[in-house]
Amino acid sequence: MIFKLSxxxxxxxxxxxxxxxSSIFIIFSILVLLFMGLNLGVDFKxxxxxxxxxxxxxITIADIRQSFLKMNxxxxxxxxxxxxxxxxxxxEITRTDDExxxxxxxxxxxxxxxxxxxxxxxxxxxxxxxxxxxRAGLLAISLSLAAMxxxxxxxxxxxFSLGAIIAIIHDVIIxxxxxxxxxxxxxxxxxxxxxxxxGYSMNDTVVIFDRIRENLKKYSxxxxxxxxxxxxxxxxxxxxxxSVTTLLALFSIYIFGGAILKGFSFAMILGVIIGTYSSxxxxxxxxxxxxxxxxxxxxxxxxxx
Amino acid sequence: MLYxxxxxxxxxxxxxxxLSLFSFVNxxxxxxxxxxxxxxxxxxDLQGGSYLLLEVDSLPIIxxxxxxxxxxxxKFFKKNKIxxxxxxxxxxxINFQLFDDVEKFVELFLDKNNLINFYYGKYRSYEMNxxxxxSNVKIEYSKYGLIELKIxxxxxxxxxxxxxxxxxxxxxxxxxxRGNDRILIELPGLEDPNRIKKLLGKTANLTFRLISETxxxxxxxxxxxxxxxxxxNVSKRVILSGDSLINAQxxxxxxxxxxxxxxxxxxxxxxxxxxxxxxxxGKRMAIILDNKIISAPxxxxxxxxxxxxxxxxFTFQSATDLALLLxxxxxxxxxxIIEERTVGxxxxxxxxxxxxxxxxxxxxxxxxxxxxxYKLLGIIADLSLILNLVLLIGILTILxxxxxxxxxxxxxxxxxxxxxxxxxxxERIKEEMKIEKxxxxxxxxxxxxxxxxxxxxxxxxxxxxxxxxxMGSGPVKGFAVTLGIGILTTLFxxxxxxxxxxxxxxxxxxDKRIVI
Numbered sequence: 001m002i003f004k005l006s007x008x009x010x011x012x013x014x015x016x017x018x019x020x021x022s023s024i025f026i027i028f029s030i031l032v033l034l035f036m037g038l039n040l041g042v043d044f045k046x047x048x049x050x051x052x053x054x055x056x057x058x059i060t061i062a063d064i065r066q067s068f069l070k071m072n073x074x075x076x077x078x079x080x081x082x083x084x085x086x087x088x089x090x091x092e093i094t095r096t097d098d099e100x101x102x103x104x105x106x107x108x109x110x111x112x113x114x115x116x117x118x119x120x121x122x123x124x125x126x127x128x129x130x131x132x133x134x135r136a137g138l139l140a141i142s143l144s145l146a147a148m149x150x151x152x153x154x155x156x157x158x159x160f161s162l163g164a165i166i167a168i169i170h171d172v173i174i175x176x177x178x179x180x181x182x183x184x185x186x187x188x189x190x191x192x193x194x195x196x197x198x199g200y201s202m203n204d205t206v207v208i209f210d211r212i213r214e215n216l217k218k219y220s221x222x223x224x225x226x227x228x229x230x231x232x233x234x235x236x237x238x239x240x241x242x243s244v245t246t247l248l249a250l251f252s253i254y255i256f257g258g259a260i261l262k263g264f265s266f267a268m269i270l271g272v273i274i275g276t277y278s279s280x281x282x283x284x285x286x287x288x289x290x291x292x293x294x295x296x297x298x299x300x301x302x303x304x305x
Numbered sequence: 306m307l308y309x310x311x312x313x314x315x316x317x318x319x320x321x322x323x324l325s326l327f328s329f330v331n332x333x334x335x336x337x338x339x340x341x342x343x344x345x346x347x348x349x350d351l352q353g354g355s356y357l358l359l360e361v362d363s364l365p366i367i368x369x370x371x372x373x374x375x376x377x378x379x380k381f382f383k384k385n386k387i388x389x390x391x392x393x394x395x396x397x398x399i400n401f402q403l404f405d406d407v408e409k410f411v412e413l414f415l416d417k418n419n420l421i422n423f424y425y426g427k428y429r430s431y432e433m434n435x436x437x438x439x440s441n442v443k444i445e446y447s448k449y450g451l452i453e454l455k456i457x458x459x460x461x462x463x464x465x466x467x468x469x470x471x472x473x474x475x476x477x478x479x480x481x482x483r484g485n486d487r488i489l490i491e492l493p494g495l496e497d498p499n500r501i502k503k504l505l506g507k508t509a510n511l512t513f514r515l516i517s518e519t520x521x522x523x524x525x526x527x528x529x530x531x532x533x534x535x536x537x538n539v540s541k542r543v544i545l546s547g548d549s550l551i552n553a554q555x556x557x558x559x560x561x562x563x564x565x566x567x568x569x570x571x572x573x574x575x576x577x578x579x580x581x582x583x584x585x586x587g588k589r590m591a592i593i594l595d596n597k598i599i600s601a602p603x604x605x606x607x608x609x610x611x612x613x614x615x616x617x618x619f620t621f622q623s624a625t626d627l628a629l630l631l632x633x634x635x636x637x638x639x640x641x642i643i644e645e646r647t648v649g650x651x652x653x654x655x656x657x658x659x660x661x662x663x664x665x666x667x668x669x670x671x672x673x674x675x676x677x678x679y680k681l682l683g684i685i686a687d688l689s690l691i692l693n694l695v696l697l698i699g700i701l702t703i704l705x706x707x708x709x710x711x712x713x714x715x716x717x718x719x720x721x722x723x724x725x726x727x728x729x730x731x732e733r734i735k736e737e738m739k740i741e742k743x744x745x746x747x748x749x750x751x752x753x754x755x756x757x758x759x760x761x762x763x764x765x766x767x768x769x770x771x772x773x774x775x776m777g778s779g780p781v782k783g784f785a786v787t788l789g790i791g792i793l794t795t796l797f798x799x800x801x802x803x804x805x806x807x808x809x810x811x812x813x814x815x816d817k818r819i820v821i
Contacts, residue, residue, distance in 0.1 A: 099506035099642060103499045120652040126643035140776035147768045155761060189711055192773055192781045199769030203762040210758040238732045241678060242725040245671045249721025252667030253714050258659030261714055
C-alpha cells in the first residue's frame with residue numbers, strides 16, 4: 001500500500017459518555033466561578049502592579065511583604081515572577097491624585113530593605129478605567145461570540161450553528177473555570193487569549209462541519225452518526241497536525257517567552273486542547289442529536305439557488 | 306487550480322519581492338527620509354517608556370463657570386427688571402425664586418441669541434437646562450453644555466500638556482485626545498516618569514497676593530506654605546496672576562548663591578506690578594502656586610521694570626521645573642492620572658530577547674515537525690512558512706505598525722496556525738490520490754476541495770482579530786494586528802506561493818509515485 005490507511009475510530013460510540021463528562025466539567029466550572037470567582041488583575045480590578053528586581057539575593061519574599069505592609073496600602077500580594085530576584089507586587093489601592101505615589105513606595109522600600117530596588121514595570125489603573133476595561137473585555141467576548149454565530153448562521157444550517165456555539169461556550173467556560181480553580185490572574189491578555197480560543201475552536205469545528213456537509217450530500221443512505229464518524233476520521237489527521245503545530249508554537253511562548261506571556265500562553269494551550277476536543281465530541285454530536293440528514297443540507301442548497 | 310498565467314505569476318512574485326524588500330530594511334540602516342527607511346516601531350513594552358492616561362477634573366471648572374453665571378444672572382435680572390430672591394449655587398445647580406416674571410424670564414432665557422444661555426445649533430440644545438416649580442427656578446448644565454465645557458477645557462489642557470512635555474524634550478512623545486475629557490500620553494524611552502507626572506500634576510496657577518494683617522474672614526484665607534505647615538493669612542484679592550508672565554527662567558541669585566526663578570511680566574502686568582509694589586512698600590506679598598505659598602517676601606522698594614524673582618528653598622532642578630510650568634501656562638483644571646503603565650528599558654530588552662528566542666524556537670519546531678510529517682511537501686510548506694514570516698514583517702513595516710510583546714506572541718501563533726492551510730490541502734490531496742489515478746488531478750482537486758474549509762477556518766480567526774483590534778488597547782491591540790495580518794499572509798502564501806511550488810513539483814513528478 002502506498003497510502004496509510006486512514007483511521008477508523010467509532011467516535012459516536014463515545015459521544016454520550018464524554019458529553020456527560022463535559023457537562024460535569026461545565027457545572028463544576030460554573031460552581032468554581034460562582035464560589036471562588038476570578039482572580040482579576042489590576043487591569044480589571046484597579047490597583048497598582050509593580051514588577052521589581054532586588055539586586056542583593058539575601059532579600060526574601062517575606063522581607064518585601066513586610067515592608068509593603070508597613071506602608072498601609074491595603075491588601076498586598078507578593079510573588080516570585082520569572083527569574084531569581086524578580087518579584088511581582090500587587091497593591092489593592094491606587095492614588096490618582098498623588099503623582100508621587102510610586103516614587104514614595106520605591107523610596108520607602110529601598111530604605112527599608114537597605115538596597116536600591118529597581119522597579120522594572122509599574123501598572124497603575126484607577127477604578128474608573130478598570131471598570132471600563134472590564135466592560136470592554138466582556139463586550140469584546142460577547143461580540144465575537146455573536147459574530148461567530150452570525151457567520152456560521154450564514155454558512156450553515158441552524159443545527160450546525162447550535163453545535164458550534166455550544167462547543168465554543170463549552171471551551172470558554174471550562175478555560176475560565178480552570179483559571180478560577182487555579183486562581184490564575186485574569187488580565188487584558190487573557191481576554192485576548194479567550195478571543196483567539198473562540199476563533200480557533202470555531203476554525204476547528206468548521207473544518208469538520210464542512211466535511212460532514214460534503215459527505216451528507218454524497219452519501220444519501222448513510223446515517224448521521226456514520227457520516228460524522230467518517231468525516232471526523234477523514235479530517236482527524238489535519239485536526240491533530242494543526243493542533244500539534246499550534247501547541248508547539250504556544251509551548252515555545254510558554255517556556256521561552258518570559259513571565260509576562262505565561263498567563264496568555266497557558267490560556268491558549270488550554271483553549272487549543274479543549275477546542276480540539278470540543279470540535280469532535282461536542283459540536284459534532286449535536287448534529288446527531290438534532291437529527292441532521294441529507295435533507296437538511298439539500299434544503300439549504302435549493303434555498304441558495 | 307494548478308495552472309498559473311504569466312501575468313498572475315508576475316503579480317505574485319512582484320508582491321513577494323516588494324514585501325520582502327520592506328521586511329529586510331528593518332535589519333539594515335538606511336538614510337532617513339528615503340521610502341525604505343520605514344521600520345517596525347517597538348511598543349512601549351519592548352523599548353521601555355511610559356503610558357499615561359490623564360483625566361481632566363472638570364468639577365472645579367463647572368463650579369467656576371457657575372459662579373460666573375450667577376454674577377451674569379444678577380446683571381441679566383437687573384437689566385431686564387426681573388425681581389428675584391435667594392439666588393444661590395447649590396451643588397452644581399443655580400437656584401432662585403421669581404415673583405411674577407416667570408414667563409418673561411423663560412422667554413428671554415430661551416431666546417436663541419441670549420448671552421446667559423448659549424444655544425448650540427449643532428446639537429439643537431441649550432447650554433443650560435431649566436426646571437420651574439411654582440416660582441422656584443433651578444438651572445443646571447445640559448448634557449451638551451457639559452460636553453462643550455469639557456471639550457473646551459480639554460483643548461486648552463492638551464495645548465498646555467504639549468507645551469510642558471515639549472519643554473522637557475523627550476523623544477517622539479504621543480499626546481492625543483481620548484473622548485471628551487481624557488488625554489493619552491505615550492513617552493517612549495522615558496526612564497523615570499516621576500518628573501513628567503509631577504509637572505503634569507500641577508495646574509500651575511500662579512498668583513501674587515498681599516498678606517493681610519487683619520483677620521478678615523471674607524476678604525482673606527489661610528494658606529499654608531509649600532514646604533512646611535506654617536500658615537499665613539492671605540488676601541483673596543489677586544494683584545497679578547501667571548497669565549501676565551511672558552518669560553520665566555531658573556537662575557542663580559548672585560548674592561545668596563541660591564537657585565531662584567526669574568520672571569518677566571508683559572507690559573500691562575509690569576504697570577500693575579509697579580503700582581502695587583509702590584503702594585505697598587513695607588508690606589509682605591505672597592507668591593502662591595496652586596493655593597500653596599512659595600514665598601512671602603517683604604516689598605522693600607517699588608519694582609518698576611517688570612522683572613522679578615521668586616526664591617523659596619529651590620534646588621536648581623525644582624527652580625527649572627517651576628520656570629517651565631510658569632512658561633507653559635496654567636491648566637484650566639487639575640489633571641488626574643487615571644492609568645499609568647511604565648516599563649523600564651531593561652525589562653523591554655529582556656522581553657525582546659525572550660520574544661525573539663521563543664519565535665525562533667517555535668519556528669524551528671513547526672518547521673521540523675512539517676518536514677517530519679510531509680517530507681518533500683513539507684519543504685514546500687516550510688518555504689511557504691518562511692515567506693509568510695517575511696511578508697508579515699514586510700506589511701507591518703509598510704504600515705509602520707507597532708510591535709508589542711503580545712504582538713510577537715501573535716506572530717508565533719500565526720506560525721503555528723499558518724501551516725493549517727497547507728495541512729488541509731495536503732491531507733485532501735492524500736485522500737484524492739486514493740481515487741484519482743493522475744497525480745495532477747489529485748493535486749488539482751485537493752486544492753479545489755480544501756478551499757472552502759480554509760476560507761471558513763481563517764475567516765473565523767480574522768473575525769476574532771478584528772474585534773480584538775477595535776476593543777483592545779495598547780499591547781493587546783498589537784496582538785490583534787499581527788494575528789490579523791498573519792491570516793492574510795497565510796492565505797496568500799498557501800494559495801499562491803505554495804500552490805505554485807506544488808504545481809511545479811507535481812508537473813515534474815507527474816508519472817512518479819508521490820508519497821505524502
